[in-house]
């Protein structure tokens with residue numbers, strides 16, 4: 001398959017993508033999914049650098065597998081093994097990576113805006129692999145792909161995102177993606193993590209678990225992002241689980257065919273019980289597999305883009 005024309009060099013967030021751009025990414029990902037495991041030559045001779053300044057299992061490995069499946073050379077750098085520990089700035093690090101011949105940089109960073117910042121400094125494409133609580137576009141795109149695969153068109157579908165919305169880049173990117181695809185989004189959880197102010201984005205806000213689960217075609221669980229919280233937003237984890245954890249008895253409120261998603265890492269027994277994470281309704285591992293195909297689409301479109 002020919003890589004379609006694509007005019008955006010960088011992928012900073014889903015907020016700036018149009019519905020037709022999202023469809024283009026998902027269509028290309030569908031092509032790559034059909035031949036997952038086969039090597040394509042779209043990025044042969046290109047060099048992709050994964051610069052991960054926060055821990056990652058799924059995103060880093062999926063970008064690596066995706067790049068290798070397109071026959072690119074891949075170099076992965078973690079903060080602790082780089083000269084950032086010796087005082088080098090992110091700006092200088094990126095300029096040096098570019099000088100070493102990178103054709104694209106995949107960046108994960110704890111600061112919101114880090115990817116946008118680098119995209120204004122270097123000439124090579126910057127792909128945001130998560131920047132603080134701002135956006136995680138490749139995650140949302142793989143979530144859209146998985147949802148369409150499991151429940152069909154998202155037009156008019158109801159998706160509940162339950163958990164730590166306040167500190168979640170996944171929730172924000174999914175909100176933009178889902179709303180552009182015509183879905184209705186409910187943010188659910190305790191009022192300290194799901195403030196009413198989110199309604200101004202166009203989402204429904206609910207602190208009533210039964211209400212928000214019973215109408216959902218899909219429910220996405222989010223873990224508590226302790227690493228971004230400087231103070232506690234609820235009395236204890238046990239208290240959170242007691243009131244908002246998805247367990248077998250609460251899952252009875254869900255529609256029979258509702259699908260369960262989680263971006264990972266899962267904290268089993270806290271936001272979701274094992275029997276639900278591993279149930280027939282769960283598409284959690286499908287999300288992970290689809291992440292390779294979606295990232296193959298992102299890498300080929302951005303690296304081979306014609307104009308910014």
Ligand code: CP
Pocket residue numbers: 055056057058059060130139263264265
């Ligand atoms: N979903 C996600 O971003 O997982 P990792 O932190 O393991 O990459």
